[in-house]
Amino acid sequence: MDYPMDYAERFQQLDAWLARYQSVWRATPFTQHKLPWEQDWPELATWLRSRSLAEAEQAHTQLQALHAPQPFRELSLQAEALSQIPDWSVAPVQSWPELLERHIPGRKWQQITRFAQASQRGWSQPPRHWLDWCAGKGHLGRLLAWQGGQPLTCLEQDAQLNQDGRALSQALQLNAQHLDYDVMTPTAWNQLRPDHSLVALHACGQLHMTLLEQAVVAGCAQIALSPCCYNRIDGTHYRPLSQRARQSRLHLSKRDLGLPLQATHTAGQRSRRLRDQSMAWRLAFDVWQREVTGRDAYLPTPSKPESAMGQGFIAFCNDLAQHHGLKLSASTDWTALESRGWQRLAEVRNLELVGGLFRRPLEVWLLLDRALFLQEAGYTVSLGLFAPAHLTPRNFLLLAEEKTEQPITSL
Numbered sequence: 001m002d003y004p005m006d007y008a009e010r011f012q013q014l015d016a017w018l019a020r021y022q023s024v025w026r027a028t029p030f031t032q033h034k035l036p037w038e039q040d041w042p043e044l045a046t047w048l049r050s051r052s053l054a055e056a057e058q059a060h061t062q063l064q065a066l067h068a069p070q071p072f073r074e075l076s077l078q079a080e081a082l083s084q085i086p087d088w089s090v091a092p093v094q095s096w097p098e099l100l101e102r103h104i105p106g107r108k109w110q111q112i113t114r115f116a117q118a119s120q121r122g123w124s125q126p127p128r129h130w131l132d133w134c135a136g137k138g139h140l141g142r143l144l145a146w147q148g149g150q151p152l153t154c155l156e157q158d159a160q161l162n163q164d165g166r167a168l169s170q171a172l173q174l175n176a177q178h179l180d181y182d183v184m185t186p187t188a189w190n191q192l193r194p195d196h197s198l199v200a201l202h203a204c205g206q207l208h209m210t211l212l213e214q215a216v217v218a219g220c221a222q223i224a225l226s227p228c229c230y231n232r233i234d235g236t237h238y239r240p241l242s243q244r245a246r247q248s249r250l251h252l253s254k255r256d257l258g259l260p261l262q263a264t265h266t267a268g269q270r271s272r273r274l275r276d277q278s279m280a281w282r283l284a285f286d287v288w289q290r291e292v293t294g295r296d297a298y299l300p301t302p303s304k305p306e307s308a309m310g311q312g313f314i315a316f317c318n319d320l321a322q323h324h325g326l327k328l329s330a331s332t333d334w335t336a337l338e339s340r341g342w343q344r345l346a347e348v349r350n351l352e353l354v355g356g357l358f359r360r361p362l363e364v365w366l367l368l369d370r371a372l373f374l375q376e377a378g379y380t381v382s383l384g385l386f387a388p389a390h391l392t393p394r395n396f397l398l399l400a401e402e403k404t405e406q407p408i409t410s411l
């Protein structure tokens with residue numbers, strides 16, 4: 001393995017840093033008018049509050065480049081150092097039959113080929129049997145099996161996806177089975193064997209945590225996992241996998257687990273505009289309800305379909321007021337209120353940039369929990385990036401290989 005980082009040490013540093021600043025990254029500018037950190041960093045708060053919505057949008061994906069007052073820069077450098085992970089991403093040069101990539105959107109295929117390429121680098125033994133976990137049609141497993149000639153087993157609960165995958169595997173004359181299994185059940189776990197190399201591209205929270213637990217139980221030889229949707233877990237709070245992370249002071253809620261996922265703005269312009277409008281109107285309603293009720297607290301607002309916004313701002317507020325048993329006043333200056341909503345939205349988005357600095361470090365904390373769990377179970381582990389962020393923001397790859405006993409040579 002080519003990655004000398006000491007995961008336990010890095011985890012310790014990250015854990016202490018995240019615990020120290022938890023009131024910063026847990027702050028919710030959308031629902032809190034005053035954030036806990038503003039008192040300590042008034043210059044930063046005033047600067048962010050004075051910026052426009054467009055400036056916040058621009059800074060969102062380039063936080064390191066933002067020249068904000070301290071401690072923004074200092075936190076940004078710390079976040080970068082603590083999230084440093086080697087980049088294994090290389091554009092594949094090999095060619096393959098068209099059938100392998102048929103019907104796969106371009107970006108997805110690029111993820112798959114890079115995943116396949118990067119996953120081969122971390123193992124000392126050649127894979128013997130691929131097992132694709134939550135395989136969909138099994139595109140990733142099929143590419144790997146086609147490249148190396150090993151058998152392939154795909155576990156997927158959607159029978160139609162399996163049927164389509166089976167047809168594709170047969171057309172390429174691969175030794176593949178696509179099984180209708182719910183990977184959260186023991187019947188699926190019974191499929192796992194020590195000669196399996198498990199691969200999972202973008203398996204959600206509990207699905208990939210179960211993969212790791214069951215792979216360890218079955219003693220699977222190798223694992224290549226790219227996790228996503230850390231917040232899709234059973235229960236309200238995160239239950240760490242590793243002994244090390246179980247000792248942490250951080251008790252992560254589902255909401256906390258969603259923070260690493262907030263980095264992307266992949267939506268089209270129209271849906272972004274609608275999302276902004278809906279948020280600005282909710283924030284305007286929030287300003288109004290705090291003044292009317294005299295309670296300086298956010299009132300949750302029900303999610304509304306796009307059509308509700310077609311009725312206009314006053315009707316939108318009226319619906320929300322009715323929902324909470326409040327009555328709108330005839331004397332309200334709606335134009336002024338709406339522009340206060342937009343003003344609040346600009347402030348919210350700019351203030352959120354501070355929490356944004358902690359997105360990647362929190363994701364690395366979660367990955368290191370997985371890495372340490374596998375190390376504790378006797379695996380050799382490495383962590384890298386398999387694709388650039390523009391191909392997928394979930395671009396971490398965790399590679400693990402069970403340590404094999406070295407044969408004792410006779411003297």
Ligand SMILES: C[S@@+](CC[C@H](N)C(=O)[O-])C[C@H]1O[C@@H](n2cnc3c(N)ncnc32)[C@H](O)[C@@H]1O
Nearest residue numbers: 134135136155156157158181182183184201202
């Ligand atoms: C995000 S997709 C990833 C699919 C594939 N790995 C890829 O990258 O194209 C998640 C897949 O997991 C499958 N899935 C979700 N829950 C599952 C479960 N409990 N058991 C088996 N498959 C499941 C879904 O049907 C879907 O095909």
